[in-house]
Amino acid sequence: MIPMVDLKTQYHSLKSEIDSELSAVLENTQFILGPNVQQFETEAAVHLNVKHAISCASGTDALHLALLAAGIGPGDEVITSTFTFIATAEAIRYVGATPVFVDIDPKTFNINPQLVDKAINEKTRAILPVHLFGQPADMPSIQTLADKHDLIIIEDCAQSYGAKINGVVTGGIGLAGCHSFFPSKNLGCYGDGGMVTSNDDAMAEKIKILRNHGSAQRYHHDIIGYNSRLDEIQAAILRVKLRYIDEFNQNRYAAAQQYSEQLKDVVTPPFEDGIGNHVYHQYTILSPQRDLISKNLAENNIANAIYYPIPLHKQKVFASEYAGIHLPVSEQVASECLSLPVFPELREDQITQITNTIKSAF
Ligand SMILES: Cc1ncc(COP(=O)(O)O)c(C=O)c1O
Incomplete structure (x- = not known):
């Protein structure tokens, strides 16, 4: 797992x-x-x-x-x-x-x-x-x-x-x-x-x-x-x-780079706009085949999560108040995003296992 x-x-x-x-x-x-x-x-x-x-x-x-x-x-x-x-x-x-x-x-x-x-x-x-x-x-x-x-x-x-x-x-x-x-x-x-x-x-x-x-x-x-x-x-x-947070953030960054290198031809990897430095709290890809990828990862004991499946203006608590509002980019991203495991201790072989599992979904 x-x-x-x-x-x-x-x-x-x-x-x-x-x-x-x-x-x-x-x-x-x-x-x-x-x-x-x-x-x-x-x-x-x-x-x-x-x-x-x-x-x-x-x-x-x-x-x-x-x-x-x-x-x-x-x-x-x-x-x-x-x-x-x-x-x-x-x-x-x-x-x-x-x-x-x-x-x-x-x-x-x-x-x-x-x-x-x-x-x-x-x-x-x-x-x-x-x-x-x-x-x-x-x-x-x-x-x-x-x-x-x-x-x-x-x-x-x-x-x-x-x-x-x-x-x-x-x-x-x-x-x-x-x-x-x-x-x-x-x-x-x-x-x-x-x-x-x-x-x-x-x-x-x-x-x-x-x-x-x-x-x-x-x-x-x-x-x-x-x-x-x-x-x-x-x-x-x-x-x-x-005492370790800078090292933790560097490890997250390195993991993200390995992921993106291995996934760039298969899904849309995270985009770094260069305005600041990304500390990869989440590594989040986009794919029209998101649900297929998610299912395949789960079947292979690899955790994955959708952050966020519903934008706030569509949440039940806000839906009636914001009923007239259409925010198409968020709605589209919510339907295609998938976050993969990312943490400072994630090993290179685990990343390769995850990316191979994603590729095998197609
Ligand atoms: C973007 C964002 N804002 C606020 C919070 C709230 O933080 P907490 O769970 O510590 O109350 C979280 C985390 O859960 C978050 O991800």
Whole structure:
């Protein structure tokens, strides 16, 4: 069996470091907002070269807290991609704002800036690009639009930890970057976890207060906040994995190159637009024969997944509200995309086995 991600192999390769950090937390017994959280935030900020990194309970919460801290609320429109995980749009709803779904570029699967431009009106307050599958969105074009119309940018970096554009990390470009440490993410913990990055002092301060019951000082509550903290156990695990994240991302990249070399005549491999560097959270191909390929892989014990089978404007939760909207590129991509196993420990012989299995489907 080849899984989508092999967290067990990764755990075994880091076992001595992780086990010793975990037992130190258990001995210390300071489980919430302790030294590991503080050190992880400092180390992540240094690693990403951003001024502030504030951890929280999940990537979904990171988006929610960032939108709240940016002052986005009822009556505001937030332009985002329809081809993303539901959490991107849920967070916009949590603050009472309206998601405006825009179609994607057919090659990169990221939000199409020309269509963002068309969607801007007097209610638009923010653009929420998603760096989908680990490839940065076209931030130079999005930044130009945001500057022109005085809009806030909140980046969804759940899939792009460590990806950069011209040396600036995703999550360091907009007012805030929202990261997820869901176990399968490029930098993943062993439960739920998230983080907001920002170069804006006021924004960072607000998020710190919001994630901890509206409190900057113990038992002094200035606003209604949330219980959205990363716990010490997760922070300890993330501190270990942070030492290896660049190597992990390089391994993912190398795996993707091998895949593309072997698959280029059979399917449409991922397209790297060169705007930033791709960290391959997912390796996603396109093929009109997607279902045949998927079935053949499954029959040969090779995991594969469709990210995403239904664009957000077509999801049941949004379908009636967005009934008049047709976003053809996302709908077409959803019918042809297939994500293959990709993780830092994926071996060359496993990639060859996967690509041979794909070729044998035809
Ligand atoms: C694009 C995107 N945004 C947001 C999230 C939400 O992150 P989390 O699962 O940590 O809440 C995810 C991940 O699941 C994601 O892929």
